[in-house]
Amino acid sequence: MSDTPSRARRFSSAIGGDAVRFGDGILIAPALGAEAGVLMSAYTAFFSAGARAxxxxxxxxxWVVLSGALRVGADGEAVTVRAGDFVHVPELAPGVVEALEDTTMVCVSAPAH
Known part of the structure; x- marks a missing residue:
């Protein structure tokens, strides 16, 4: 893409006042998306303990878990990820994500949305 930035760009993982509420107890702070002319999206998310989606x-x-812990997946196939872990969530993966405690994570997805 000719509009794709050709330099490194820094983003913060902090959840600021521009975060969007997603359901109960989940805040999303977009950093990078299709509007930037790139092939991927990135955002920071904060989950209050017990939040589910x-x-x-x-x-x-x-997803890269910065702090806290999440349970991700469907029933017997769910995995627990904690600070320092990351998890691949395939396209159309079944199940839910549940915050086992207050959790902050960074997500990178493709294609951009």
């Missing part, structure tokens, strides 16, 4: 999305994601 359905997983299926029409794109693949990698």
């Amino acid at each position: 359905d997983l299926p999305a029409p794109y693949a994601e990698v």
